[in-house]
Amino acid sequence: MAVIGVSTSQDNHPANVIYxxxxxxxxxxxxxxxxxxxxxxxxxxxxxxxxxxxxxDVAVIAVRAEYVPGVVEQCIQKGVGGAVIISGGxxxxxxxxxxxxxxxxxxEASFPFVGPNCLGxxxxxxxxxxxxxxxxxxxxxxxxxxFVSQSGGxxxxxxxxxxxxxxxxxxxxxxxxxxxxRETDMLDWLDQDLETKVIAFYIEGFEKxxxxxxxxxxxxxxxxxxxxxxxxSKKGIEAVSSHTASLxxxxxxxxxxxxxxxxxxxxxxxxxxxxxxxxxxxxKGINGNIGIxxxxxxxxxxxxxxxxxxxxxxPGIDPATIGIIKEKLSSGIRxxxxxxxxxxxxxxxxxxxxxxxxxxxSRDGNIDCIMALLIPYSPGISTxxxxxxxxxxxxxxxxxxxYVPNEDKYKIIIEGFELNNIPVASSVEGAVLMxxxxxxxxxx
Amino acid sequence: xxxxNSKKIIEKSKSSGWILEPDAKALMKLQGLDxxxxxxxxxxxxxxxxxxxxxxxxxxxxxxxxxxHKTEHKAVVTGIVSADHLKKEMVRLQKLAGCENILVExxxxxxxxxxxxxxxxxxxxxxxxxxxxxxxxxxxxxxxRMAPLKPAEVLSMVESLKAKKIISGYRGMAGVNMExxxxxxxxxxxxxxxxxxxxxxxxxxxxxxxxDRCVIADAxxxxxx
Numbered sequence: 001m002a003v004i005g006v007s008t009s010q011d012n013h014p015a016n017v018i019y020x021x022x023x024x025x026x027x028x029x030x031x032x033x034x035x036x037x038x039x040x041x042x043x044x045x046x047x048x049x050x051x052x053x054x055x056x057d058v059a060v061i062a063v064r065a066e067y068v069p070g071v072v073e074q075c076i077q078k079g080v081g082g083a084v085i086i087s088g089g090x091x092x093x094x095x096x097x098x099x100x101x102x103x104x105x106x107x108e109a110s111f112p113f114v115g116p117n118c119l120g121x122x123x124x125x126x127x128x129x130x131x132x133x134x135x136x137x138x139x140x141x142x143x144x145x146x147f148v149s150q151s152g153g154x155x156x157x158x159x160x161x162x163x164x165x166x167x168x169x170x171x172x173x174x175x176x177x178x179x180x181x182r183e184t185d186m187l188d189w190l191d192q193d194l195e196t197k198v199i200a201f202y203i204e205g206f207e208k209x210x211x212x213x214x215x216x217x218x219x220x221x222x223x224x225x226x227x228x229x230x231x232x233s234k235k236g237i238e239a240v241s242s243h244t245a246s247l248x249x250x251x252x253x254x255x256x257x258x259x260x261x262x263x264x265x266x267x268x269x270x271x272x273x274x275x276x277x278x279x280x281x282x283x284k285g286i287n288g289n290i291g292i293x294x295x296x297x298x299x300x301x302x303x304x305x306x307x308x309x310x311x312x313x314x315p316g317i318d319p320a321t322i323g324i325i326k327e328k329l330s331s332g333i334r335x336x337x338x339x340x341x342x343x344x345x346x347x348x349x350x351x352x353x354x355x356x357x358x359x360x361x362s363r364d365g366n367i368d369c370i371m372a373l374l375i376p377y378s379p380g381i382s383t384x385x386x387x388x389x390x391x392x393x394x395x396x397x398x399x400x401x402x403y404v405p406n407e408d409k410y411k412i413i414i415e416g417f418e419l420n421n422i423p424v425a426s427s428v429e430g431a432v433l434m435x436x437x438x439x440x441x442x443x444x
Numbered sequence: 445x446x447x448x449n450s451k452k453i454i455e456k457s458k459s460s461g462w463i464l465e466p467d468a469k470a471l472m473k474l475q476g477l478d479x480x481x482x483x484x485x486x487x488x489x490x491x492x493x494x495x496x497x498x499x500x501x502x503x504x505x506x507x508x509x510x511x512x513h514k515t516e517h518k519a520v521v522t523g524i525v526s527a528d529h530l531k532k533e534m535v536r537l538q539k540l541a542g543c544e545n546i547l548v549e550x551x552x553x554x555x556x557x558x559x560x561x562x563x564x565x566x567x568x569x570x571x572x573x574x575x576x577x578x579x580x581x582x583x584x585x586x587x588x589r590m591a592p593l594k595p596a597e598v599l600s601m602v603e604s605l606k607a608k609k610i611i612s613g614y615r616g617m618a619g620v621n622m623e624x625x626x627x628x629x630x631x632x633x634x635x636x637x638x639x640x641x642x643x644x645x646x647x648x649x650x651x652x653x654x655x656d657r658c659v660i661a662d663a664x665x666x667x668x669x
Binding site for chain 1 (some may be wrong): 562563564566567568570587588589592600653
């Protein structure tokens, strides 16, 4: 990797931040470039990318906008594989002709680039072109969500949310002004990528006819696709045009067409997080029909209300199933439980009551998905409950979604689920949103 | 493929930017869609003859290049059953701005829906479906899908409406014939795809649906400038 534009005087220059973190913390071999040459931290600065002896796969360009066309030409001369153009000062600030010049130069040489005006690429364990110091940002672990964002800020913020929920990233790309690499290109790439299971986008707007292209690619794509759209309101649209020089289209059309083609549209960043987690575990989706197991009547009611709000059906349980569950429950709770849907096992239940109930509810033909609201406050619940219920889900072959309060104390329960590929929400609402994601992502 | 006649209609309307109702309906008919029987006339006698043959009365409308939204200009009269009434309304309509002649057509009664199309900047031709009539903007109970439509998508559009029970029939009222509606919408979406480069938007409003017909009672096609 060549980082072009490294400064000898400004430690905080984006190029310096990018150079330092990749040079020191990633396996990628990184070369600093500055036209004046010189020495930085006892390392030699190369005056030009052509002065580097070795082959360069990717150049990170962080020079002033007016120098970008020249630098791109040099990269093409050198035979660089592609570039990430961090620099701003292009279409987003009205400088369309300069951006077009870069596009023309690159297009003629079939030279791909990300940006300009972007943070670029975060590929865990490979490279990181975000010009934010490593100690400032929160990076999710390596995982299976591919995330593409027009806005760098939204991307970084979303990474914090992913990390908080234990969601891993296969690749995160901020495409900025998307002058060359666009959402449709990233969709193709992530569809082929073996490490990616779910593809998520933050989209402000498409170009003329590009929405249709995107949909055509989604139809070919074998993985669930999630979008978060900005520029829905009139005010939002103004903000978008001044933000990344993008024309936000009619939101109603966008939203309805996403639904028509089974793209799960998240209403906000919390939904996006829940959708990513749920669909990375269950890419196939469900028809709805949730069976709710709760240890507190209140949580059951809150979940049922949220399900109704989001149009998620909660069917009745087959009387035969109820009979079996009642027979197998421990005698202490048999007469105090509420055997309906939501199924309230009360705070007096134990692991074995919950496991038995989950098993038989999974076998009920009316139920497509189990939602387990596990408040681990009562003494009958052990720290093994996550792992035990995961076993049930695996044996019965029905999707399960869990709610466990997101506290360090209960990490062992959460991991018992998550390490076994059962999504865990940190709120009841979050669990319902996961069910909503599974429902949205099914072919008509 | 579009018929030669269809192309002719579009070409001759390009200068005004939109296609007048009789021509728009002629286009629909060429596409195999159902429109009411009609005559285009200024003669009271011819109109009277047509009224006699029409069992459920007629509708009279002014045909004018200057009137895009007919309701606002009081250029539509429905439920005409007597020759006197027809004559009186024709006289009034003929005085409206730019009135070339009067469209007198068979009155059909049933459930009014709107079927529209729009050439969207990001997605190209999209189809809009909802409960029709003059209040469509107020309720905005519509579904939008990308054209061309598959039959299953027509069903999902109906299902997604708040007023879906009106379409399926409720409280003893007959619903819409879904097979005919589906054919109409799929066919219409193909028509819109073919004319992608010519049209800006299409309003078929209302389309009147009964147990055995879906009739396009009014059509307006806005062309690309």
